[in-house]
Amino acid sequence: MFRKVSAWLLVIIAVVAIASMVWDPLTAGAPVPPPAKTYDSKIIRDEFGVPHVFGHTDADVAYGLAYAHAEDDFSTLQEVVAMTRGRAGAILGSDGAKIDYVGYLLGARATAAREFPKMPADVRAVLDGYASGLNRYAAQHRDEVKLRRLFPVNGEDIAAGFVLRSPFFFGLDSVIGALTADKQPPHTTVPPMIPALTPAGRDPSMNGSNAFAVAPNKMSDGKTWLISNSHQPYEGQVAWYEATVHSDEGLDMAGALFPGTPFVLLGHNRNLGWTNTVNDPDLIDVYKLVLSADGKQYRYDGRWLPLQSERVWLPVKFGIFTVPIPKTVYRAIQGPVILNKNGAFAIRYAGIDQAKMVEQYYRIERAQSWDEWTRAMSLGGIPATNFIYADKTGRIAYVYNALFPPRKPGYDYTGVLPGDTSADMWQGALGFDRMPKIVNPSSGWVVNSNNTPFLAAGPGSELDPKNFSPLLGIERRMTNRIVRAMELLVAEKGRITPERLLQIKFDTAYSHAGFAGPWVAKIMALNLRTEPDLQRAQALLGTWDWNSDGIGRADALAESMMHMANSAAYHGEALPDAHEKLREVVDKLMKGFGRIDPPLGDLQRLRHGTIDVPADGGTDTLRAATSWDPQPDGRMRVKHGDSFIMLVNWDKAGHVSSQSIQPYGAATSRPGSPHYTDQMAMFEARRFKPVHFERADIIAHAQRAYRP
8 A cells, every 4th residue: 555655656746847847838938039130240359358249230239249248148148038038937946036026026028018019110129139139149059048938039028127127226126025024115214414324225235336527627638537337246137248339320339238238338439428326216115005804905095996916927946847836916006016914015116117218228328419318318217327427528427317206295205105095196207307417517527436416526516405305315325435535536636647546446445434433433442351362353453554455464354344334334224233243253264264364365355267366445445345255265255346347538639448347257157268257367456458449449459250
């Protein structure tokens, strides 16, 4: 009898196993290719493997850009495609399933399906061209494709990626995460500007960046300078990929983009350039619904409306199996709804149910003048992010871009709102004219390091917070990076040399006026007489020169302690227990090195493949080494911080030139490529490579030219 039961059990297990392997591809939906079209694209690779993509049309260029990116990082591109099609869990397991859930919750695919046909024909053509380039590579390299029925993709799939990812840059993920964990949603508040710190809504490891623009009358060389210094992860779906694109239709752009985007997102053309830093406006409102007894309806303006619900199935990879997990997503008139033990909460956020950001990115990429660029910025598609701009005329500008909700006075939008009335509901967004901006300040420079827009251009050139309604939810947050940038730039009374500008950008010091001041004071105030090892660490910290340049004996200890407090400081939370964190750091240093004073470069490493080099900088210094990945040998691998850096300048005649550098190389997930790690030594040495932008220069440095 026992043998019969065991046999039946094995049969059931086998059936379940087979079903789990075939369920996901069979239920994924038939991929729909874009309209059949022949694309004419040429890719030229330079000495660093950077692709320079040429085409007759912008769609041809998008086709070649997708193909080139797939050659260098097809693994990540597949993850992006799977995410846009609700199948990330089939590749990434439970972490991917969470993304799939959010995609269904926000209705990303439904929005893309509705909005894609409404997009201008040239925008649709570029999206379809990009999708076709991915399909071409997938068809030629079937052994690399991770999921059946993942390809072909189309322009609508690419648009869905924009719809899904855009809200994450202003903190929607943290609100969803809190509500699904039965917690109160985090909201940005607006306390006094200095020295208070405000909540970010996201972990510092997931955002950052510095940006500088300096006018020619402030530079000793008479040039207009733009420094793009984004802080992103070194690998994955939001890691930068460098390229230049050139179309006979007039598109000429050098810069960087994310996997799955057919546009250069930051960089320059011959006439102008821009870069971005993450800003943190409060663009999310949460409403608590009043549900009926059976939970199927909610009250709104005295009526009972049906709570929309949809059953979805999330594919989750477990080993070689993919198991379907059921989930129900809900929606009310305000937006997506999350049910938890505290009730039903509807979420409304900037850019909800629209895909206009796709056209806006394309239009700013094509802009050739300030007027064209600002017209593109006025489209109102990109929900949030700072833009720092410069052009060949010498104009510099800072735009605090945000799709501010037209909120109504009388309601506290920083808390949970009543969801049974339309009185606190809003539609659309305020226009470009309501966004804080500084153009051609008298100081001659603008800077941003993820801080309040009310500190961007120095004394006499700043915006007045009183001129902006609190209902806009503009943050007042400060970072050590902006405090240091301001200290250094304001001190430059005369013209700035290019060398000095780069010294400022690569500064590794902490200011006493930032979070490090009270944090170090808290550590130094500890009574450690009964713990001699901690007392020695305290004494060593007392010798620190407040600079994570890797020179002083205390740098490794001090930088470790900065990592312990920066997250709390960034979120505006109370600093952690100093004794607890000092004990943790001392124990880790002793375990890994047998000493509390190893060189910072021994502790903090840039590692990729077989290359392992010391890394300087700090978690909140202008030379950023923001996030650490603990290693088995006690070292800390930098995985986020200074990433793609680009220096752009225009001379007096209006001619543009630029340099750039990446932490690893062009082929981030191809260990066999010579460009897997070929920029690492230069990156750590703070050296740059030339950006070959003009056709003749590209051809002169061509290592390989081909048509995909």
